[in-house]
Amino acid sequence: MKHAARWTGNILVLAGIGLLIWQFTGIRETKGVKHEQLDAFANLKAAAEESGQATKEAAAAGGQQTGKQAAEKKIGDIEGVLDIPQIDIHAPVAYGATPEILDRGFGAIPRMDMPGETGGSYAIAGHQSHVFGQFFNRLDELTNGSRFSLETVDEEQTYEVYDMRIVDPEDVQVIGPEQGKAKLSLVTCYPKNSDKHRLVVMAERVDEEAGE
Known part of the structure; x- marks a missing residue:
């Protein structure tokens, strides 16, 4: 009887160690993906700035300016970086809200307006509880008047x-548009470990650069 109990105890210890290793590996992989996406966004931003500068120089030299063409969005492309210091979020946002994207981080809901567009609506989805990351676990700590940024x-x-x-x-x-507001919504399942409801945090752009 003691022998069987000892074996059971050993199996439980090994299972616990295995679970910890699995969680550690998953968290490390998620963080690795996040850093890769942040690096990709930084490169994208640098390329956009370089392209914009070249366009300005061509215009100043008398060249023909063709106008800015919006690139077709593809699922998984990095849209920007969401920064909510109050709840320790600084993470990339990918275009699309597929299970694969939301397993790794935040996703912009497709076929909505551009972020920051007055009279338009943009929404970011994320898990509230996830084994390999915090994501929107603390989203309910925000209150009216809380501020955050999207780069x-x-x-x-x-x-x-x-x-x-x-x-x-x-x-x-x-999450639909509201007249006169450049609206951005943060969306997650509610309560934790359940998809019965959705917690929706609605915010409006308040800086001086709000789009028309």
């Missing part, structure tokens, strides 16, 4: 929270 390749945009709601998953109109 795009063109600029850094500042947003201020003006409403928070818990809604049904089908209640998608909550």
